[in-house]
């Protein structure tokens with residue numbers, strides 16, 4: 624059980640997340656929706672401890688996540704895998720090596736520096752790629768894959784962490800409709816078959832409705848809805864998206880990934896995502912080939 628108790632996050636005088644109080648039992652698939660700036664990413668980043676809470680407590684099965692330091696914090700970040708909108712692969716490395724990087728937090732520094740992966744780890748990586756239906760790309764450089772393929776590699780890398788929970792920060796925002804569906808299907812499959820809790824930020828109402836058993840709606844940093852897809856009525860959507868967001872909220876045409884134009888401009892890259900990838904590699908002493 625993930626317990627978020629009275630959690631607030633401020634950036635200077637700006638309150639990004641305010642007094643959020645929710646419990647997420649193991650095995651749920653949860654969608655977090657809301658307009659841009661509602662606080663969705665900040666909430667996920669606090670759970671993963673990319674950023675600290677300003678007030679309140681986050682705990683997991685009794686472990687006080689919001690207070691962890693050092694190795695205990697790294698262990699938590701291994702148990703709580705994160706997937707980002709921009710995939711965060713190392714483009715110059717081949718796909719299978721990218722996937723094996725998911726093992727970094729489970730290995731000694733020496734093994735990591737020398738980039739020694741056991742046969743078992745190599746098999747595990749190939750199985751993860753097979754599961755995501757992209758084993759044929761194993762030896763390709765990650766940067767040569769399509770966006771949808773890269774996101775599947777990122778999910779395979781997350782699986783290598785053998786996580787208890789997967790946090791996905793707008794995992795389909797940069798993808799065309801077909802790839803968006805494949806990625807969401809993969810997350811649902813992992814949730815259902817492996818029992819891994821999935822919490823995903825989504826900017827499309829219908830995707831949240833279609834894939835998530837529980838939807839959390841945020842507005843101005845606060846949770847304004849927490850319920851099932853059936854309970855997400857028009858009135859509730861109005862509350863989440865606000866008066867000037869009604870078109871976005873109600874028009875399935877505007878929110879549907881199934882008909883979202885493939886050439887829609889990419890949303891801005893999240894700096895935290897880049898930093899985390901760089902840190903993971905840097906901490907492990909992995910230097911990248913040119």
Ligand SMILES: Nc1ncnc2c1ncn2[C@@H]1O[C@H](COP(=O)(O)OP(=O)(O)OP(=O)(O)O)[C@@H](O)[C@H]1O
Nearest residue numbers: 634637638639657658659660661662663664665666
């Ligand atoms: N590092 C930061 N420094 C200052 N303000 C920040 C920082 N990170 C987020 N904010 C602010 O906090 C608020 C919530 O941002 P957040 O990124 O969590 O929203 P979001 O719902 O994920 O939006 P989006 O869908 O656009 O990513 C916004 O007003 C944002 O400008």
